[in-house]
Amino acid sequence: MEFQLDRGSGVATYLQLVHQVKQALRLGTLRPGDQLPTAREVVEKLAINPNTVLKAYRELEREGLVTGRPGLGTFVERGVGGAGLAEHARLRRGLAAWVREARDAGLDQEDLRALFAAVLSDTALSDGQREGAGREGAA
Template sequence: MAESAAVEFRIDRRSGVATYLQIVQQTKQALRLGLLEPGDRLPTAREVVEATAINPNTVLKAYRELEREGLVEGRRGLGTFVTRTLGSAAAADDAPLRAELADWARRARAAGLDKDDVSALFTAVLDSTFEGNQER
């Protein structure tokens, strides 16, 4: 059984996204990237509250949602554990793409874009690539 996973939740109170959904989304991202694997323990509600100053019920709501989706399971007295991953076999081969994206992000920052600008641009490109022009 793995120790507590090295996942740290970052809460953006200005994002307009409910806090519990930020935890759900960040957990799913960690699962997709292979940062969390089956058997890993999520941080306890207390650990998340200490790190983020959010309400413990918010953490529990997020963990219940993840459990409902079949991604984690709570074990009384032991914690909440990952039961399955969202990563694909291709995720292990994404190093070249990650490097290109990191380089692009550095260039965008050097060009004066801030994080919100980059996020908006990236989201617009993703949307047009995956939703608007699927026949490409």
């Protein structure tokens, strides 16, 4: 995988690296058994302090996502998220179809983001209510 740095983002550099590894795990571009680039490879591309890379890898190791093997490198231990890769691909196709439909209906990038965020928070809310109702029913 190739790390990118957004220098103006205000997000700590090591966290940017952590997020990018997690994103790659979600998208399946990194899979269990894959090796992360060495600290040297990363710093020779990004011109950042090697300790920043090591700090990011320690954080990923702490979360159980990767394992450092002395003298060999850092390897992906497991993926993130519940769904498997096939499931991921299917959902992604569904979402892409939905986005095309919304575009045809005249929604722009901003509208899409707002709509997606609204539905996300609505469903989180109704999930919470359903759980609450379930508990009441059981009581």
